[in-house]
Amino acid sequence: MKAIRIGMIGCGVVGGGVADLLARRGKDLAARVGAPIELVKVAVRDMSKRRDAPIDESIFTTNPYEVVDSQDVDVVLEVMGGQDPALDLTLRAVKNGKHIVTANKHLLALHGTQVYEAVETAGVELGFEAAVAGAVPIIRSLKGAFAANRIESVHGIVNGTGNYILSRMADEGKTFDVILKDAQKLGYAEADPTFDVEGIDSAHKIAILASLAFETPIDFDAVYTEGITPITPEDIAMAREFGHRIKLLAIAKRAGDEVDVRVHPAMIPVTDPIANVNGALNAVEVEGDFAGVNMLVGPGAGAGPTASAVMGDVVDIARKMLHGGVGRTPPMNVPSSSMKKLKTRSIDKTLSRYYLRFTVPDTPGVLAMIAGALGESGISIASMIQRGHEEDKPVSVVLTTHTAMEADLKKALAKIGSLNVCAAPTVTIRIEGDGEE
Numbered sequence: 001m002k003a004i005r006i007g008m009i010g011c012g013v014v015g016g017g018v019a020d021l022l023a024r025r026g027k028d029l030a031a032r033v034g035a036p037i038e039l040v041k042v043a044v045r046d047m048s049k050r051r052d053a054p055i056d057e058s059i060f061t062t063n064p065y066e067v068v069d070s071q072d073v074d075v076v077l078e079v080m081g082g083q084d085p086a087l088d089l090t091l092r093a094v095k096n097g098k099h100i101v102t103a104n105k106h107l108l109a110l111h112g113t114q115v116y117e118a119v120e121t122a123g124v125e126l127g128f129e130a131a132v133a134g135a136v137p138i139i140r141s142l143k144g145a146f147a148a149n150r151i152e153s154v155h156g157i158v159n160g161t162g163n164y165i166l167s168r169m170a171d172e173g174k175t176f177d178v179i180l181k182d183a184q185k186l187g188y189a190e191a192d193p194t195f196d197v198e199g200i201d202s203a204h205k206i207a208i209l210a211s212l213a214f215e216t217p218i219d220f221d222a223v224y225t226e227g228i229t230p231i232t233p234e235d236i237a238m239a240r241e242f243g244h245r246i247k248l249l250a251i252a253k254r255a256g257d258e259v260d261v262r263v264h265p266a267m268i269p270v271t272d273p274i275a276n277v278n279g280a281l282n283a284v285e286v287e288g289d290f291a292g293v294n295m296l297v298g299p300g301a302g303a304g305p306t307a308s309a310v311m312g313d314v315v316d317i318a319r320k321m322l323h324g325g326v327g328r329t330p331p332m333n334v335p336s337s338s339m340k341k342l343k344t345r346s347i348d349k350t351l352s353r354y355y356l357r358f359t360v361p362d363t364p365g366v367l368a369m370i371a372g373a374l375g376e377s378g379i380s381i382a383s384m385i386q387r388g389h390e391e392d393k394p395v396s397v398v399l400t401t402h403t404a405m406e407a408d409l410k411k412a413l414a415k416i417g418s419l420n421v422c423a424a425p426t427v428t429i430r431i432e433g434d435g436e437e
Helices: 011-035 064-069 085-093 103-120 138-145 162-170 176-186 200-214 234-242 303-323 366-376 406-418
Strands: 002-009 038-044 077-078 099-102 151-157 244-255 260-271 279-290 294-300 349-359 381-387 394-401 425-429
Touching: 002 064, 002 303, 011 038, 011 077, 011 303, 038 064, 038 303, 064 085, 077 085, 077 303, 085 099, 085 103, 099 103, 099 303, 138 151, 138 200, 138 279, 138 294, 151 200, 162 176, 162 234, 162 244, 162 260, 162 279, 200 244, 200 260, 234 244, 234 349, 234 381, 234 425, 294 303, 349 366, 349 406, 366 381, 366 394, 366 406
Parallel strands: 002 038, 002 077, 077 099, 260 425
Antiparallel strands: 151 244, 151 279, 244 260, 279 294, 349 394, 349 425, 381 394
16 A cells, blocks of 8 residues: 655654554554554754654654655644745645645644645645634534534634633632742743734634635635633623633624624623633634534633644545545635625624723713713613722722614713723723623
């Protein structure tokens, strides 16, 4: 039997996981595919770096172009991340007739259309299950199990670091900074956690899911993105008092002839299953017109889960190589030429309920000023709680609103800001899934 020969670019956490999986499951995979799968070339940055991965160092190279240009490689695994040189390497591999498996959400979110078109033109395969939610098979589900549906929405928790931090803040009442330091020590957060805590990683992933679900290119720059750094233990406690939990949500919905794609913290009722997905787990909920609402939950990162997703794509491609079907279906649900050109809706058009926390002096007339500014912009107050009463010290005033348009809320908050009554920036959290229209 002719072996399926793999070349891998990158040998960090994910690459090491792939090598470990191949070493432990190689015989099983060969039986399932009908041919052995062999790792024949690996590109690394530093040859001298010590690695625990079970790889023969004789196949290492520091030149990734040796992988994509090699005639001995059938499938290229791109697990290096980033845009440069990942995009050039991917396009060159495709031009050389190599099949591609990538875990690079950054690349696909910003350059997906270019990659998909190149793959279709070359008649090769592209697997990208590992780019979103690790071991959770959301890409495969959208392309297969839900392919007969008109997808109405895809939303959920797609960043384990953010979910871990918010979960521990809720359980322990500690501040964001304290939990972040713990997460970094435990390896849940990078030394530079910006992409995770500011929502950028989630935005990459929801852009990919929205493009697949709604069959339209998504302009990543148009995806509204907000992180979790302003969230305090007080907000966590207030959410609990209102019967909600705070999660970093990635949301994609149909909105008439537009798509609503955004990432931000949200208060979710405790009765919602996603509100109860904690720790580093991911969860994605898909709503289809015939399938209804389905939720997939699982580990979204790490060597094992990501390697599982990568090798699942390799097995699928290997079977097509051996039994026919290579290049016959586009990477997305439809050919690139048939993709719709739907506009991404501005956050200003979003309709939502809101949680607002003001830090103000405990003096007569302040609440009336805030309520007046909200009322002038058409914002109706649903509930109000005041916390603290110490002379000469500001207090927290927490409001929840009825459904309002984001643009109107911004006008109201700008008006309140001009009154010079707030001792700290107003905390705004959208309330999702409580049933109010």
